[in-house]
Structures are given as C-alpha cells and as structure tokens.
Amino acid sequence: MKKTIFIFCLQAACLWAVFADDAELLKTADSLASYMDADFSALYTIVQDKPGQGRSATEALVYRRDSSETYVIIIQKPPVSRGQGYLKQGNTLWFYDPESKKFNSTSSKERFQNSNARNSDFTRSTLSTDYKVLKGENGKLGRFNCRILTLEAVTNEVAYPKMKIWISDDSLVRKTEDYSLSGQLLRSSAIPDYYILEGRYIPKAILLTDEMRGAKINGKFVKEKTQITITTPSFKKLSNGFFSKAYLEQVNK
Numbered sequence: 001m002k003k004t005i006f007i008f009c010l011q012a013a014c015l016w017a018v019f020a021d022d023a024e025l026l027k028t029a030d031s032l033a034s035y036m037d038a039d040f041s042a043l044y045t046i047v048q049d050k051p052g053q054g055r056s057a058t059e060a061l062v063y064r065r066d067s068s069e070t071y072v073i074i075i076q077k078p079p080v081s082r083g084q085g086y087l088k089q090g091n092t093l094w095f096y097d098p099e100s101k102k103f104n105s106t107s108s109k110e111r112f113q114n115s116n117a118r119n120s121d122f123t124r125s126t127l128s129t130d131y132k133v134l135k136g137e138n139g140k141l142g143r144f145n146c147r148i149l150t151l152e153a154v155t156n157e158v159a160y161p162k163m164k165i166w167i168s169d170d171s172l173v174r175k176t177e178d179y180s181l182s183g184q185l186l187r188s189s190a191i192p193d194y195y196i197l198e199g200r201y202i203p204k205a206i207l208l209t210d211e212m213r214g215a216k217i218n219g220k221f222v223k224e225k226t227q228i229t230i231t232t233p234s235f236k237k238l239s240n241g242f243f244s245k246a247y248l249e250q251v252n253k
Contacts, residue, residue: 022133022149025171026127026131026133028171029127032200033173035066035124035235037067038198038200039235039236040066040234041238044062044073044228044230046060046226048225049224056078057078059075064123069088069090069091070087070243071122071123075113082098085251087243087248089243094106096248096249098252101249109159115226116208116224117228121208121228127151132151133149135149136150145169146175148167150162160178160186161181162180163176172191176188186210187211188208189207193205197233205230208225209223
C-alpha cells in the first residue's frame with residue numbers, strides 16, 4: 001500500500017513539474033512576442049484571399065507601447081479606408097471613422113477590417129495569463145523541434161476558448177490552432193520566420209487560415225486566407241501623443 005502511494009505521489013510530482021515547465025515556456029514565448037522595455041512601430045500589409053472573390057490588400061501603420069497596454073493602428077490603404085484607426089487603452093478598444101469623425105467602442109475579438117485577423121492579433125502576447133496548459137507533448141513542425149501545448153482559456157475576454165500552440169526550441173511561436181469551446185478548429189496560423197532587431201524578435205509574416213470560411217472551387221473547398229507581412233520595424237521611442245484620440249483625429253486633417 002505504501003509503495004502504491006509512493007508511486008502515485010512520484011507520478012503526480014513529475015506531472016506537476018512538466019506542467020510547471022510548460023507554463024514557464026509559455027511565459028517565455030510571451031516575453032519574446034512582447035516589447036515591455038521599448039515602443040514598437042511597423043508597417044503591416046494585410047492581404048486577404050477570398051476564394052472566388054479575389055484578393056484585397058490593406059496597409060496599416062501600427063504603433064505599440066506594451067508597457068501600458070496600448071496601441072494605435074492607422075489605415076493607409078485602400079483609399080476608401082484611409083484614415084480609419086484603432087486605439088487600444090487597457091481593456092478598451094476604439095475604432096475611429098474619419099467620415100463621421102466619431103469613435104465607437106469595439107472588441108479585441110472582432111475581425112480586423114473584415115479579414116481573418118482579429119484585433120487582438122496586433123497587441124502583445126498574453127497567452128500565459130489568458131490560458132492554462134492542459135497538455136504538453138514534443139513534436140516536429142517542418143524543420144523545427146517543438147513543444148506542442150494544449151491550452152484552455154481562463155478568461156472570456158479572448159477570441160478563442162481553446163488553443164494548440166507549437167513553440168520551437170528557441171521559445172518562439174511557430175504555429176497556433178484556435179478552437180471553439182466544443183473543440184471545432186476555427187483558425188490556424190503559421191509564423192515561419194522572424195526578424196532579430198536590437199535583440200528582439202518580430203515576425204516577418206503571419207499566415208492565417210480560416211478553417212470554416214471559404215468557397216467551393218472546381219468541386220474542392222478552398223479556405224479563406226490572410227497573410228500579414230510586417231516591414232520597417234522600429235523600436236524608436238514614440239511620443240505620448242501617438243497613443244491618443246487626438247492623434248487619430250489629427251492625422252485626418
């Protein structure tokens with residue numbers, strides 16, 4: 001009996017240690033996708049491919065200050081959307097329409113400019129606080145050796161209640177799968193390569209695949225896809241004025 005109890009306790013301790021290691025790995029992955037010690041800016045080109053409808057492209061300037069949970073996004077193209085903007089301040093997200101000159105509250109869960117991206121895709125990574133690790137296993141993703149974590153949300157503020165995430169040996173996220181509460185795969189993403197700038201990592205491109213939306217082309221279901229390409233990244237200090245409603249109004253004058 002004592003031996004059985006000892007073996008059970010040993011197994012439980014080993015399992016706890018594995019979960020603790022996976023939780024720490026998730027924190028490390030968050031830290032590499034967040035810039036708490038610097039402001040960040042870049043040009044994001046978002047190309048959406050809707051089967052049967054063609055492609056559409058959006059260019060946006062993104063300014064982030066992760067230390068204060070804020071970002072500003074200003075649409076540059078297409079011309080019909082130029083000047084539209086987003087301002088995140090903590091848990092509040094505003095959308096600015098230059099036509100009406102009004103700010104309307106929106107959600108991080110909403111689609112960004114009707115693409116397969118979500119507004120939450122443009123802020124710092126908070127996976128380790130938004131999710132708990134249910135399972136971890138080793139696996140391969142192309143040329144990468146990865147730790148594959150199965151996650152479950154601990155808050156209803158996230159866009160997806162369940163996730164799987166592939167983290168490579170260098171602690172960088174390489175792939176994610178987003179699931180509904182019932183376990184239906186809704187979206188997947190891939191991040192094959194990163195820039196290294198001033199010792200920080202920035203995705204070069206993010207490929208998003210909507211697993212539910214698409215169209216039949218020649219009898220085959222083709223999924224909607226969105227590619228986000230990030231160029232001209234910078235960690236130059238930004239003025240406090242960037243992160244305000246006044247700035248979004250000013251750039252449209």
